[in-house]
Amino acid sequence: MIIGTAGHIDHGKTTLVKALTGVDCDRLKEEKARGITVDLGYAYTPTLGFIDVPGHEKLIHNMLAGATGIDFALLVIAADDGPMPQTREHLEIIELLGIRQGAIALTKIDLADPDGTVDRQKQAEIEIRALLAGTALADAPIFPVAANSGRGIAELRSHLDRIAGEQGARPPSGGFRLAVDRCFTLSGAGTVVTGTAFAGTVKVGDQLLLSPARQAVRVRSLRVQDAPAESGHAGQRIALALAGIEKSEVERGMWVVAPALHAPLRRFDARIRVLAGQPALKHWTQVHLHLGAEDVPARVALLAGEQIEPGSENWAQITVDRDIGTLAGDRFILRDASARHTIGGGIVLDIAPPSRKRRSPERLAMLAALADSDPAKALQLAAEQQAAGVELSVYGLNRNLDSAALKALSQRLGLKLVGDLAFAPGRWQALEELLFAALAAEHQRAPDQPGVERDRLRRLTLPTLPRPAFDALLAQPLKDGRIAQSHAWLHLPEHRVQLAPADLEQWQILKPLLDATPYAPPRVRDVARQSGMGEDNVRGLFKRIARHGDAWPVAHDHYFTAAAVADLARRVAELNASEGCARAAPLRDQIGGGRKVAIHILEFFDRIGYTRRVRDTHILRGSPEQFGS
Structure with missing residues (x-):
């Protein structure tokens, strides 16, 4: 279980973590000299992982880098002070991040009542209960402790161990995602990144991507909860030693992900909640977005109404200043443009929102479905809304669902599957x-x-x-x-168009001339000369035959029989299957004749949309079945 400390500066968060684990989380010289936590610190026991965060208001951005990914909030409040401004802001952040489990450590009880009375301690507990009323931590237990003497520490540690045992491991479904909150170099290991795994599993030797930089990396070794391991999974604190990357190329806020999950973006749709004590959030407000370990300037475009009132929530599209990585279900925090106040927060719903009709009733209904924890709701609605089908790979990427999960969802909903597309039966x-x-x-x-x-x-x-x-x-x-x-x-079977008897009779005379050399048949003038018919008569006949479907005008005055074109279409499809494309030279080698004829054939297929030209290659777009037999 990953535990995040929270609370006002100098309320004893770091001292408490040291008492619980034996580890001093203050690792920087500045932290030692000033006696305050400046950046994230980490400590571990066999069952618990602690992220110790700064309490100073100017360091909220560092606090947020560690808060998104914790399972359990340990709200630290000094008995001699009681709840303070950063206590309240940290509690609001805990609420916005959807953290529903926690406990309160009432620290410094030895300083609150040095004469042995408990009046100040009781008063602090009353203030804490008033602060927590109406929040997810309203019923969280309070543990009076004195970290320096060890008083109350055993009871708090026992409670945390029990909760961790009851919670169990987070299901490691989906592709691997780790939010990078620290990077350093280590002798013998090279570049090491640390973070909380949001999803999936990782093991030594895995090929991953640093995103959004799209830098390929390989896992040389890893540590889980600060112990050597061969693999790690969602919900754990993991350190990855990476090959293929330098420390200078890694920044806090990046992700290490399975390659299929690399999807950098500049905008996403979300549900946003504005804190009760903040002004209404207006359309196109400039904010700071904190997501994962990232902090990036952004703007909020409201999708329903012109503002979100304090204490309420609504749909919005967030546009960021640079590429970031995120997936549906990620929680985020919004602070004002000067990064001094927490405005609100929310949850990511769609990483590929439409650019048009984003306020339509159909789109707002889709956002409501995407906000449901059951992924079947949104897939069902998308299949009903989208006549051309739902791209399962795109839907699966948004929610980090693998192919097996998508197949099970589709079967559960009774959808018609065609390759990567899913259709509602209706x-x-x-x-x-x-x-x-x-x-x-x-x-x-x-x-x-x-x-x-x-x-x-x-x-x-x-x-x-x-x-x-x-x-x-x-x-x-x-x-x-x-x-x-x-x-x-x-x-339709009842629709029949017959050739005129005279045309049919003439076609039966001329067709053998085309069949004699099916891949290089004579042109109109040559057919006329060989048959003794007038050139204009032959040209008119071939046009009528082409309309009927028995021949194709492959080039000007150059007609191929339908059977020859069907065979050529099959050969082009086979070349695409074996070589990834069709070129003139390989086709010429198959059918004989000159390269010019092969070029005419391929250009004909481009013209009718069967293939698409890419430089000197021709990529298959259609299927041979469209030419019949």
Whole structure:
């Protein structure tokens, strides 16, 4: 269990931690000389990890770097002073960070009543209960202690050990995330970063990323709770010795993450709560954002209303001045632009918010679903809202859900899965209805056309629907005969366009000339010369044949049969599968002929959208099935 101290300066936090663990958390010369904690300190027992934070108001930014990631708050209040300004601010921060477990150490009881009476101690306890009323720590136990003499220390330590035993280990689900709050070099280990693991597991040899810098690192060794270990997991204090990075490249506030979780951002949607004692938070207010161990200037754009009243909460989009790392569920604190007062805090909901319609009722409903602890709520609503499907990888990244968790969620909700996309059953049925309606409308618009090309039908159905999803949508109607395919044309079974008898007779005469050299057929003028027909007649015939789907105009006055184009499409797909792309030279080697013909073929596929040209390569976009058999 990770315990964070909290409280006013000089109330004995560091002395108390030393009494509990035997470790002096003040490690800096300045701390020794001044007798106050300036930066974060750490101490460990076999079951507990302590983060000792500064109490001075000017060092709240250091306090916050250690507070986001603790399980248990140990609020330290000196009996001779009672609650003080930083006691109240630290308590507010504990509340905003969602920390629900804690205890109060009433320190310096030997100084409060040196004559042996307990009047001041009792008065301090009354003041503490009044301070805690209405907070998550309202019923937290109070432990009177005198750290220098050891009085009350055993009882407090026993309580902390018992709570740690009851709490158990945090489930190490999702990818690994560690918020870096300290970095140093160590002889024999190299660059070492320390922090609290927010999620996942890590082991020696793992390849990770320093984010948002996108610097690849490898775990050489690690320590968990200041003891050597082979692995660590969520909820633990971990020190990672990293290969591939220098100390100068690491800053407090960075993350060490599994590579799949590297997602630097400049804005995110959140739910924000404003403290009761602060002014209303207005739209586009400049703030300091404290998240993980990060401190970054930011602005708050409100998504409902023009301000958030004191003591209330609402939705907002936060825009930061530089790239940061975060995921849904992370807690944060907001301080004013001068970093003197804590304004409020909240929880991250969406790391990839939309740029448009961010205040629409549908979006606000989605934010409410994202705020629910059950990830199924938001996934269900997204699948119902998004006609083109939900990208599971994007949804999973936001909540740090692995593929197994996403699959289980989808099955629980009965979603239709197509690759990485998930569809609500009602949405999938509506897409099929749109498909048939688009096909029928095209038949009515162009009754002389044999049908609709696959990619055009996709755009008519839903332009944003990805090709793989459209292919899956089309597969069942093709299989059960509700939609027919003639070469590259898709049509309803009852829709038939026949060639005129004269055209069919002439095509049967000319087609063998194209079939003789299917990958380099003669051009229109050559066909006319070989057949003895007029060139204009051949050209007109081939155009009508192409509209019917039995031939394709691959280049100007250069027609290939539908069978040849279907075979070429298959070859291009195979080249993409084996080499990652198609190029003219490998295609030429397969089909023979000159390189120029291969270039014409690939440019034709680019033109009709089957492939996409990238410099001298051609990347597959469609599927061979769109050309029929």
